[in-house]
Amino acid sequence: MNSWDLPESLPVGDRKYKIRSDFRAVLDILGYFNNPDYEEDEKWWICLDILFVDFQEMPRRLWMEAAEQAVLFIDLGTEEEKGPKPRLMDWEQDAPIIIPSINRVLGKEIRALPYLHWWTFMGAYMEIGESLFSQVVSLRKKRIQKKKLEKWEKEFYRENKAICDLKKKYSEAEREEQERLKAMLD
Numbered sequence: 001m002n003s004w005d006l007p008e009s010l011p012v013g014d015r016k017y018k019i020r021s022d023f024r025a026v027l028d029i030l031g032y033f034n035n036p037d038y039e040e041d042e043k044w045w046i047c048l049d050i051l052f053v054d055f056q057e058m059p060r061r062l063w064m065e066a067a068e069q070a071v072l073f074i075d076l077g078t079e080e081e082k083g084p085k086p087r088l089m090d091w092e093q094d095a096p097i098i099i100p101s102i103n104r105v106l107g108k109e110i111r112a113l114p115y116l117h118w119w120t121f122m123g124a125y126m127e128i129g130e131s132l133f134s135q136v137v138s139l140r141k142k143r144i145q146k147k148k149l150e151k152w153e154k155e156f157y158r159e160n161k162a163i164c165d166l167k168k169k170y171s172e173a174e175r176e177e178q179e180r181l182k183a184m185l186d
Contacts, residue, residue, distance in 0.1 A: 006117045007077075010052075010069040013062045018053040019073065023110070023121035025050055026074055030091050036171040076119055086144045088137050090166055097163060101131040136164055 009016040032038060032046045044067055049055045051070050058066060072079075091098070103109055105124040110116055128134055139153055149157065157164050170178070 006119055007073060010066075010073055012052075012058065012066045012069055017055075017058065017066070019051050020053060021073075021117050021119075023116050023118045026118045026121075027091050029070075029074070034090065034092070034169060036169050036174070074118070076122055086141070087166060088140050088144070089133075093167055094133065094136070094163075097131075097133040097136060098125070098128075101125075101128040101133045104131070105129075132163075136160075139164055140166065 006021065007019070008021050009018045011017075029047045029050050032050075033043050035043075038046070044063075047070055048058075048063060048066050051073070052058060052066060055066075089098075099110065102121065102124045105127050106120075110121070110124075135156065139149070139157055142149055142153070143157075
């Protein structure tokens with residue numbers, strides 16, 4: 001993929017397949033990947049079904065290549081560094097503090113736009129700079145790395161725990177078990 005172009009199709013097999021390149025489609029995909037109620041193979045099938053407009057017509061033998069192209073597209077056409085990284089943000093949980101920052105970078109309300117390419121969205125995301133979102137991510141990183149917090153950071157954390165702490169996502173089965181145990185204790 002050429003970094004000057006905004007791809008609207010991806011090469012799979014011997015043809016190009018049209019994709020849904022709007023940022024909302026990719027955020028939907030990422031939401032499914034973070035949902036513990038789905039098995040890994042289901043997440044990939046959903047990803048391909050959302051991203052590729054004609055996925056139902058794609059031969060099954062091309063699905064692995066399509067998945068590789070999907071990852072490359074989502075990663076902005078570059079190979080992402082391998083290896084686990086600490087989780088510093090969550091697209092769904094952090095949306096209320098990410099969106100205003102991206103709006104500021106682009107100078108418009110992105111949710112009101114009928115279309116915004118994923119790469120344009122991510123370009124704005126990478127240019128967020130100083131903001132509530134960047135403060136929250138910085139604080140999360142320090143806490144994960146067990147670094148000493150400044151006095152103002154401790155105070156900010158105490159006053160904003162709800163947005164600073166990443167919430168664990170539980171599967172439906174885990175939630176049911178929690179409710180069962182809670183009922184036993186009541």
